[in-house]
Amino acid sequence: MADFRSDTVTQPSGAMKERMLSAALGDDVFNDDPTTLELQRYAADMLGFEAALFAPSGTQTNLIAMMSHCQRGDEAIVGQQWHTYKWEGGGMAVLGSIQPQPLELQSDGTLALSDIATAIKPDDPHFARTRLVVIENSVGGKVLPLQYMRDVAALAKDKGLACHIDGARLMNAAVAVAPEHGITPQQMARELCDGYDSVSLCLSKGLGCPVGSLLLGSNDFIARAKRVRKMLGGGMRQTGILAAAGLYALENNINRLADDHANCRRLADGLTTLATQLPALQGQLTALPVQTNILFTDIELPLAEQLLPYLAERGIKLTGSNYQSANGHIKRLRWVCHLDISSADIEQTLQAVAEFAHRTL
Incomplete structure (x- = not known):
């Protein structure tokens, strides 16, 4: 999880x-x-x-x-x-x-x-x-x-x-x-x-x-x-x-925070790659820039309504809220990396998102 x-x-x-x-x-x-x-x-x-x-x-x-x-x-x-x-x-x-x-x-x-x-x-x-x-x-x-x-x-x-x-x-x-x-x-x-x-x-x-x-x-x-x-x-x-x-x-536990930052950048890069390569995510998922251990992603509401339950079933927990953008209502998800999130967790999460995208084609 x-x-x-x-x-x-x-x-x-x-x-x-x-x-x-x-x-x-x-x-x-x-x-x-x-x-x-x-x-x-x-x-x-x-x-x-x-x-x-x-x-x-x-x-x-x-x-x-x-x-x-x-x-x-x-x-x-x-x-x-x-x-x-x-x-x-x-x-x-x-x-x-x-x-x-x-x-x-x-x-x-x-x-x-x-x-x-x-x-x-x-x-x-x-x-x-x-x-x-x-x-x-x-x-x-x-x-x-x-x-x-x-x-x-x-x-x-x-x-x-x-x-x-x-x-x-x-x-x-x-x-x-x-x-x-x-x-x-x-x-x-x-x-x-x-x-x-x-x-x-x-x-x-x-x-x-x-x-x-x-x-x-x-x-x-x-x-x-x-x-x-x-x-x-x-x-x-x-x-x-x-x-x-x-x-x-x-x-x-201070110096090791750099590991959380690296994991967060890896997650952001991975989601950006998936959103570029997979048609089900193209134009619907945007990862915002990362400086520390917190990543925000903007996702179109219909996609978010399917993705969040899919991830939850696989033990991946997130918080998010809706907001109004220039292009309509968007779900903004917050991903926070910490000492209980490993590099393996990042890879498994990216794999779960990729599997979701393939299933929704």
């Missing part, structure tokens, strides 16, 4: 489970779980922050960050497709009383610097107070380059705003761009965070942990964040059993 629904579906490896079972434990609410403290120190040192905080999910670490940066009635500039705006249940507004100011994304996944600058409200009681700029990297599998990240941080600082990175897949971005800068992915991740006030790093996506996310920032910021985490019910007790998985992942 090949489960492409998300990189959150990964199972902990045997070595990760061993680390979890042997972890030294305490009570994290009392700040004395030794393994959690070690994870927080390790991550903060890696990414260049003073402190870190472990929490159950990336949705919670993002919300904690926004509520720690902003007060009721403040505003956060976000992207229309950012996870913080679209996919977190409106938490910043519902629970934080923070007004989101969403901006349209550019084709490369960035927010135009001019759009960010224009969205900043003047100091006037008629307006919500703009306090925060939120950036997501990677976003939909697209990588925001280092110079752009630096430009956003500089803009925020110049305007007196805080800036936060939703870095759920930060390590995927770092692995993708590190070679062009001649540094390690770990060093690249630190560079991508430089100048930002906080970053949320998900451990349960491509890094392969069963649960958990980290929020990183200054000592003062994390002190505020602990209070917000408690308010949101995110304080847990013997978290070391989960933090141990995070430590293992940061030590062992």
Whole structure:
């Protein structure tokens, strides 16, 4: 079975489970779980922050960050497709009383610097107070380059705003761009965070942990964040059993993300070849460009209605949604590669698509 629904579906490896079972434990609410403290120190040192905080999910670490940066009635500039705006249940507004100011994304996944600058409200009681700029990297599998990240941080600082990175897949971005800068992915991740006030790093996506996310920032910021985490019910007790998985992942599962990227490109290339060669797929299946571990394919609705059940019967799981294109309604499928998707899974998936195409001739 090949489960492409998300990189959150990964199972902990045997070595990760061993680390979890042997972890030294305490009570994290009392700040004395030794393994959690070690994870927080390790991550903060890696990414260049003073402190870190472990929490159950990336949705919670993002919300904690926004509520720690902003007060009721403040505003956060976000992207229309950012996870913080679209996919977190409106938490910043519902629970934080923070007004989101969403901006349209550019084709490369960035927010135009001019759009960010224009969205900043003047100091006037008629307006919500703009306090925060939120950036997501990677976003939909697209990588925001280092110079752009630096430009956003500089803009925020110049305007007196805080800036936060939703870095759920930060390590995927770092692995993708590190070679062009001649540094390690770990060093690249630190560079991508430089100048930002906080970053949320998900451990349960491509890094392969069963649960958990980290929020990183200054000592003062994390002190505020602990209070917000408690308010949101995110304080847990013997978290070391989960933090141990995070430590293992940061030590062992960053560089291997390159394998997921390679598998995703192989999948995209294979589907493109099939769509070119097989009449049943020609003009009906388009693979979009791949930068990291996420591939989107656009498929004509009638074809998708046949293909998805066919793949599901063979244990190949996908997510997708309909949208309106210039040529009519399209099904956009999302394929996410991760440590439980092997090169053999890619080949078997391509073979299944090819068999489907031959049967529908």
